[in-house]
Amino acid sequence: MSRAPKLPSFIASHLQGANVPPGASKEFCNLIKAIGESGTNHEETRIIAKEAKVLEERLRQPNITKKQMKEYLIRLLYCEMLGKEVSFGYIHAVKFTQHSSLLEKRVGYLAVSLLLHEDHELIYLLVNTIQRDLQSTNIVEICMALTVVCKLINAEMIPAVLQYVVPALGHSREIVRKKAVLALHRFYQRSPSSITHLMPKIRRALYDQDPGVMAASLNLFYDMIVDDASKNKDLVPSFVSVLKQVVEHRLPKDFDYHKVPAPWMQIKLLKILALLGKDDRAASESMYEVLRDCLRRADIQSSAAYAVLYQCVLTCTQIYPSSQLVELAAKSVGRFLRTDNNNLKYLGITALASVVSVNPSYASPHKALVIECLDDPDETLKRKTLDLLCKMTNPANVKVIVEKLLGYLKSTVDTYLRKDLVPRIIELAERYAPDNVWYVETINTLFQTAGDLVHDRIAHNLMRLIAEGTEDDELDAELRVFATESYIELLEEPSLPDVLVQTMAWVVGEYAYLAEDYDQEIVLQLVCDLLNRTYDDEATTKGWIITAIAKLVAQTGLFPNAVRDQLQVWLSSVSSDIQQRCAEVLALVQNGSLMREVLPIDASCEDIEVDEDLSFLDSVVQTALQNGARPYEAHDINIRKEQPAHTTESTNVASTFNFEPYEAPQDPDQASSSAAFNQSIFSNAQADPVLSQLPSHRGAGDASSTGTGRTTPTDASSTAAKPSAASALQVKARRWGRGGDLVKKQQQQAAQEQPSTTEAAEGASHQQQQQQQEDQQQQQRQEEEDRRRREEEAAAKRQAQQRAASRPMDEEKRQLADSIFVSADNAPVSPRTARRSRAKKSRAARGARRRDGGASTAARSAAPVGDLLSLDDEPQQQQQQPSAGDDLMGLDLLGDSQPAVTSTTTASHAQQQDAAGDLLGDFFGSSTTTTAPSATTSSSPPPPSYDNFMSSSLPVSNAQEQQQQQTSGQDLLGGLDDDFGLGGLSMSSSSSQQQQPQYASSSTNGGGGGMDLLSLGGFGESSTDSTGGGDGGLLMPSNSAEATTSASTAGGDGAEDGIPGTLLVKDDNFVVSYVKEQADDCVHVDVHVKNMTSHVSSGLVTKLDGSRGLDRVDAHKLETKFGMKTSAGGSATQRTSWIAASISAGMSIQGQTTYLQGGATRTLRFKIPLSPPDFLRPLSLSTEEFGAMWQSQCTAERAQMITSSPVTTVDDLSSSALETLHLSTVAIIGAEVIMAGQLLNNSDRVCLIHWRVDAPTLHAAVRTKSMPFTEAVLQVVVSSFRS
């Protein structure tokens, strides 16, 4: 880049090819030049500082032109970018946004978005401008405003702006819609609740015709799914479909990037699918295909394709796995690993880690490559490989892996990395340690390298391990010796982290005797030397050390002067804890045997019995009292020892004030009375809830404060004060008062009698005091030691429990990978079985939970998926018909005595009967073109028709999607080919009728009269196998009077010929017709046969078979054949009564009438159609009942919109529904009507319909407990109410 000489800008630019902006001032150019030429940082800073000053000056001038201001702002941006804050300029930036010129406004917005931040006070000034711009008619301004919203709006301002953003969501220009969605995303990020009411619109954005808008919504959905996947599970099919379309190159060409279609969109979708499919088998299964496809297509040699491939592999391994997919994924991973490109190797390693989490065996083929990566000089790659190894650890390879990790830990100084490695090492060590010795070693190394990052509880666990050991004594001993010796070695190390020192001190203190090779005295000395060092946590660590010293002294009986001196020094430490410990040791040392008692060897795991009452002192106290010693006075609280704030749960900490009045003062000369006095005081004090309480000595649960042994008293759970009696005996039996005065008293008395264990008792009370203090101390020390031990143990136990509880967190990974290095079979069994079994249990529990979780999520998602699937099934079935022309599923063919035709089955035999065929051919002629290419068997998700207020159902068929994509004019039928492909999604054809469910377009097929055949609700022709409400157009309400048969002639109303009821079939000799009569509990069907001949009928037999789901309930229900006799010109009737066990769309009674004529048997076949309304009876419900049923029981729903319906008012609707459907109206609310009906008299089988009248459109949603029922009813509804 050559430097520009000083030439006028246009020449300069011409010479250099740089696009110097026209109108750039000389100053500006100079600035840029200067910055560009500055060699050092220092110089740059100088330039910028100068510039800032200049700008400050300039900005103070009045009358700055817009052009100038624009330039100043850009220069301000430079200043800030290069490190100089220029807050004087902010307000100018804000003001500049108010200009009307586009570029200026844009620059203003840019400046504020770079200079300010969302919590800046000046933002408030901006909001107004933004609001104005959001309402502008100029699209560019709206876009600018929306862009700024995405950068600067914080949660507080959302309400102010949201109202203007919402209309932008529906703007006609896609760029505005896209930016509006982005603005919503921002709102969501700042305050998720602010846009929950906009969910429908957001979902609509996902289905927006413009891929840009759709892509924008993906980001928002991703965030929402991260927060809560379950709410969006129903969108899985949609995402799958979108991904499919992208992958299949259905987007316009300009979305391609180097031959890969919209890679970033694919990646986002893959991420979303990974989240949605996680642990959810049903959802995952719906994704397998598109993932396979994606994997396959991304198999080209382009970086973008690799990126997609990588993401796809990740997704395949994160969802509920399909072994096939995972295998494909693993293959791809192999490809990544084998390249030379480090970036790809890096991705390969990450992907391998993911694959390994599903199936560990996939790692072995790549052993060599992985090892190579491990030693690669490229640090990033190394770290990723370590990650992989961590995932693949098992008992066989754990040593090596941990060694590597430790090596890494030692060599790095990056704090983030260290923080990352330490827990990993710990986890691996604990989980897979082959033996205890190795574990101890590893933890030691860890302590040494990164002790400051290691949590205390690790140390406690270690100690516990050493202390408790396992059942194998020999191993334990070995471990202890090993540990002790290694620690003794370490004693001389210069720098030791706290936690290590604590551990060492403890171990050495406990087990030094085991280390026979070492001179105990020296050990003692070394430990003592530790005191001289400084630690992060002085009190704690030194406390440990001192206790260790005490133990060593006890065990060895040595007390070198050096040690004594040390202790004396620390006796005056700032920390009272240290003081106390030192004092204790010094005191205990006086009595070797006592010390040994107090600090027994290897008794850390034993419980300590504490005689809380100090009953052994009772006799002493008694004697003392008898000798005139003063009983304990609790009148002042001993503050020598700090009191912890605890009280036990059982006692209440009412008030610290004694509200009981003192007794009247008595003559103090009377000893007894004084004694009594004292006692009474004492007893009052005892009565005082506080004084009689003994604060719990149990320190905090945090074992690290074990060292800070608070003294005092034993458990507070002891008995309350005894009522006062003059007996001094009472005193001794009383508990420790606060501050231990009672004991002191006892000591005082005791000491008077008994020779003290220290020096000989002296007369001076002062000395006695001292001694008593010491004795007391000694007692207390003893207690304390015991207590402390117990605490340590308890704390350590607690720590272990806590750890066990938290271990589930680590084990979420549930990995046991086969080793790259060694197969897991060679692994030695870890002796730490206890831990392992606990781990196993929690793992199992978690596995169970996950399974359950999976099951429950599967169950949860099963419902909607189930619906979709069921929906899918039917159209698919029908699609598979031989596309010979029509797929009149329901085509029930006379002449084929096929039993029970239900709507979906037997559809395949769209065999046409004779005349019927022709008729049908006409009927469905136009449909032939469409049925054939029912190519889109795999459904892409339906864009839900949001006009459907029952928004839950997402009809699945591709058809609808196709419909949606087309511009309005297009007929379903023509729409099948590639239109759907590019046209649909191109932004140019923005059909505003995107949501138009093209239900009505099949009217070509529907029309025609009387094709009653179809009462079998086939999902008629529509290639588009539309969903619910199969829009076949072939549905005729069966109870319309025009029911005819397909045979012979088109029927008319039989009544014309003097025939009762509706004509079914006739020939020259007989006429068969039927009458339906609806009773409350059944439907009566009377079949009439009229004899048209001139002689008596012979062999006239009528056979009737109900279709599936229909049952006879009349007296002769077991008979299907009925003989009839008719005289010439006469007729006979056979009545049968029917109920429907299950309603489906195509119910009918098939029959035939045979008779003999001229020696031959003639047959007349017919079919009596039955439709759901035949079986429905009105049901009166209250609105609440309706609501309850709607929500909970009737979950099978179908909804339909009938686009032109003759019924235009709610009243019309009510009455016609009653008439045609036999449903009674529950309530009418505005333009909505709810109706209910029941199946015959079975009030458990209800049918609920919710209508919305929106003339001339009618929306209907039908709900029953079973889908076939619902569908059947809906078909009838549609056909009845369509004009």
Added chain:
Amino acid sequence: MGLRFFLLVNKQGQTRVAQYYQYRDVETRVTNEAEIIRKCLARTEKQCSFMEYRGFKLIFRRYASLYFIVGADNDENELAILEFIHMVVETMDQYFEGVCELDIMFNIDKAHFILDEMIANGEIVETNKTRIIAPIRVIDKVDKLSS
């Protein structure tokens, strides 16, 4: 979340364009940028274009003397971002009809406009070159007409 920042820094460590998607004050920014460019400069061709940095990731690519550096959260697809960087360069190339560092320096506002179109809320939102450049051209045209 997603992306944290998008930087253009030259070999001497001078920042040419900086867009942050999480607010950082000026000093922090400058020090971080210096550290980041040092790390990038230390990398050889053969090594990964990705780095771990302070608990998140850096993805960078060198074009002539300019380093394009993106900071991203740990769950992002690194290669995708690398390709995105390339897409940014291609877009700028198309807009500026052959982009060079000076172009960017003189037209820093346009460079920002382009990035604003492509990244929003810390996420990649638009990768269709035509769509990215279109609004900016409109503004240019209007500006030219008015002046």
